[in-house]
Amino acid sequence: MIHAYDPRTGETFGEGIPETTDAGVDAAVEAADAAGVAWRTASRPEVLEAVAAALEANVDRLWAVADRETALGETRLRGEVARAAGQFRLFADVLRDGGYLEAIISVQADVRRMNRPLHGVVGVFSASNFPFAFSVAGGDTASALAAGCPVVVKAHPAHPLTSELSAEIIRSALPDPALLGLVHGLSAGKRLVQHPDVVAVGFTGSIPGGKAIQALIDEREEPIPFYGELGSVNPVVVLPSAAREGLADGFAASLTLGTGQFCTNPGLVFAPDDADLVASLGAAVAGSNGSAMLSSRIREGYLQGLERLSKLTLLAEGTQGDGEWAVAPKVFTIDLAAFAAQLPSVAEECFGPSSIVITYNDVAELVEVLGRLDGSLTATVHATDTAEAVPVAEALAGKAGRLIWNGWPTGVAVCWAMHHGGPWPASTSPEHTSVGAMAIRRWLRPTAYQGWPQELLPAELRDDNPVGVPQRIDG
Amino acid sequence: MIHAYDPRTGETFGEGIPETTDAGVDAAVEAADAAGVAWRTASRPEVLEAVAAALEANVDRLWAVADRETALGETRLRGEVARAAGQFRLFADVLRDGGYLEAIISVQADVRRMNRPLHGVVGVFSASNFPFAFSVAGGDTASALAAGCPVVVKAHPAHPLTSELSAEIIRSALPDPALLGLVHGLSAGKRLVQHPDVVAVGFTGSIPGGKAIQALIDEREEPIPFYGELGSVNPVVVLPSAAREGLADGFAASLTLGTGQFCTNPGLVFAPDDADLVASLGAAVAGSNGSAMLSSRIREGYLQGLERLSKLTLLAEGTQGDGEWAVAPKVFTIDLAAFAAQLPSVAEECFGPSSIVITYNDVAELVEVLGRLDGSLTATVHATDTAEAVPVAEALAGKAGRLIWNGWPTGVAVCWAMHHGGPWPASTSPEHTSVGAMAIRRWLRPTAYQGWPQELLPAELRDDNPVGVPQRIDG
DSSP states (O other): OEEEEETTTTEEEEEEEOOOOHHHHHHHHHHHHHHHHHHHHSOOHHHHHHHHHHHHHTHHHHHHHHHHHHOOOHHHHHHHHHHHHHHHHHHHHHHHHOGGGOEEEETTTTEEEEEEEOSSEEEEEOOSSOTTTTSTTSHHHHHHHHHTOOEEEEOOTTOHHHHHHHHHHHHTTSSSGGGEEEEOSHHHHHHHHHOTTEEEEEEESOHHHHHHHHHHHHTSSSOOOEEEEOOOOOEEEEOTTOOOTTHHHHHHHHHHGGGGOOTTOOOEEEEESOHHHHHHHHHHHHTOBOOBOSOHHHHHHHHHHHHHHTTSEEEEEOBOOSSTTBOOOEEEEEEHHHHHHTTTGGGSOOOSSEEEEEEESOHHHHHHHHTTSOOEEEEEEEOSOHHHHHHHHHHHHTTEEEEEESSOSOOOOOSTTOOOOOTTTTBSOTTOOSSSGGGGGGGEEEEEEESOOGGGSOGGGSTTOTTOOOEEEOO | OEEEEETTTTEEEEEEEOOOOHHHHHHHHHHHHHHHHHHHHSOOHHHHHHHHHHHHHTHHHHHHHHHHHHOOOHHHHHHHHHHHHHHHHHHHHHHHHOGGGOEEEETTTTEEEEEEEOSSEEEEEOOSSOTTTTSTTSHHHHHHHHHTOOEEEEOOTTOHHHHHHHHHHHHHTSSSGGGEEEEOSHHHHHHHHHOTTEEEEEEESOHHHHHHHHHHHHTSSSOOOEEEEOOOOOEEEEOTTOOOTTHHHHHHHHHHGGGGOOTTOOOEEEEESOHHHHHHHHHHHHTOBOOBOSOHHHHHHHHHHHHHHTTSEEEEEOBOOSSTTBOOOEEEEEEHHHHHHTTTGGGSOOOSSEEEEEEESOHHHHHHHHTTSOOEEEEEEEOSOHHHHHHHHHHHHTTEEEEEESSOSOOOOOSTTOOOOOTTTTBSOTTOOSSSGGGGGGGEEEEEEESOOGGGSOGGGSTTOTTOOOEEEOO
8 A cells, every 4th residue: 555644744644545456557558558549649739738727727636635745835836736737738839839740851852751659658757856747747747648648657655645636637638538547656667667568758766766767678678768867966166256145045045945855956066165155155054944855765865865975074054844754954065176086976966955065276176077077957157257157167068958057956947948857867868858848759759751642641741731830841 | 800701702801900909999989089079069061071072082992892892783882882971961961951959049938958969979880781871981970970979980890891991081081080980899899888988879780789789788887878770671561452563573673672681671561362463573583683692690690581481481582693692582471360370470570682472351450460560660551542551551650660652661862851760679769760860869969058148158049149040939
């Protein structure tokens, strides 16, 4: 049985949800696969908009159950439901725009190509830290349904009831409820990734979790793409020219948002060796509050991470908030040479509200050390002198999927240009994003038609282009 | 030592080329990686055109050495050099067009994204059957260099001297010869895919070869993308309405082209159970000629494949051509029910000039069996009645990357719309192509810039768009 837990008390509530049996997984996948045949050619924008409307209409029920399971609070959770609904709406726009099909016609060779949905089921593994936006109602589900693929989600055990309610609400807006399957339990997840009808897998979670899923996929007879978003330390570089105003407060706010449970949390801050600056960063964290983490397992992981970091100098510590699983924000400090000597272990992600301030004296030395970091989802530069930033920016461009100027990495806008991915271990497939319009590409494959008669071509590739999608004619 | 062999005599010639040592592989990769830093930001179209011109200027030397190593003949080999040069020119056009960068600007969020080259070295495994177009001077090399990535090629042992000469000629046109490394030998190939500076691998070859490389990649600490083009049986469906005129001759010509050593060879032909039609297909093959295969190993593989097929009825056999490694074309036949009962083994690729004619009586039964085939690079329909073709076309669309109408699958046009890929085992990554303009995408990853100052943005993402690339502004 999967039991819902209340992070504020550490106690279970409700009756529990049975773990899905192998037969249950097979039934969900096979029903989804069958439902996918009609879905591939269905008009989908209106359906995606209906899903968005259904989520919004049920926001009161959704935030309430999620708050009990996650302790993330009403404001954040209402906002996250709106974000999840917004993702379904974005993909309705993406479909109407039609550019995602990448329709290309080579006239002389009489070859026409466009993207079509993968034939089969997309498996999705939910994250714990976004019970809507990266869970059952999240971007993987939205982008895969938009592409034309049915989905079976493996629910995260940290919010089983939110998962069930989300699935129920989404299904109410789908032409066939079998288009969205939901399974519970570790063994169900294993069965899911190895089912022959599953043709791609999306995942948001830890590095060990991602490696375990990859190993299961490696055992398959047919390899399938695995789009995992794993760990990220999100380096932030404060250059000597950076404006000091608001810097420390911005850092502490980004660090402690959602009790630090963001994949874009600023885990490494490289700052000039300036006692006032370092003290101000510490003071801001000292003035911050922690709160309950999402699960006892995540809390244990955070405490283990702090244990690993305890060999560094503790710069400051915030207040531990209320609740059984509450933790305090902490910031450590070390100088650049000592940090470099302890790579790579010192730079491993510690999921939660902790960070390391690494002090440097020489930008050239800093650039060399930045080149030795693992990949991240984001990298940030604080500076007012753009010339000073050039070598740092170039070093960080090789390490991260998103580069931020004078800002903070938490907060991922759902928009056309967003890229949420990065070199390993930030993601398993750095050419793909899990947020934004381009996320749909993960569930598509091109088909080329050679000498194919007009009346058999998909409408999007016909000479008369009746649906008006962008067509590229050769160059 | 790697020795060049003459397929016409089965004997070695020349002095042999030493297998590359581990240190030699490391040196080639590290030199390429270092050369890649400048190459990423260099203006590349002119260089690609210079490579094309160098290949064309040296066609006499190139075809002569390749003919001795492959026995493919002057006409084919001159054509293939032209094709290889054309690929470099196509990618010069792709770069000038700029659409491949997928520059997108989201104004409100101030996020801009575009594709950038992978940082690191692309490893390429050459194919035996195209000593230019899928080898050192082939599409993987051209598309990776175009993307901005240095390349290290593992030479195919069936044409080591052609590989060396190709590399020498290409390097003469590159700003830094280290941008194209060349290594020889099985152990060098293993070292290459596991080198930490190698960030992606392209491969054209057999299913066992592709699985072996994937297993080596799975052992890496950092996973990297593997773009393998493996086996394909390329089903051809002759519907009852198909025009009979020229059908049998077209089939035999496609089957025996290049002694059947094409990944797009028509290995399965589904035809109405019509004695005259089947006899005509057989007669055309009986009138065809074989010739020397590329290597003794490929010839042995073909003979083993024939042994496996010998439990079917031999419909016809062509003439064995001259040369030590010559083989005869063969075509077998079986009815649909017996074929279906022997799936999947009966439909395994037999690389060489052999095919199976599967006779059917009922199109609905045929559609059911087509749905059980493995993935292929291509699928072909012969018909005059488009309505009759609808269910067959839909079944084949799920099985192949390129659909051909009233044609034959051999011959892959190098053009913008080409897609050369398909569901496993046709390729390891069915969303990517190894031929055509979109092949460049395999070596790119997006980077997003948030709040980034104009003067630090890549020119392609600036508001004033000084290089004039296509920019998408939100939707």
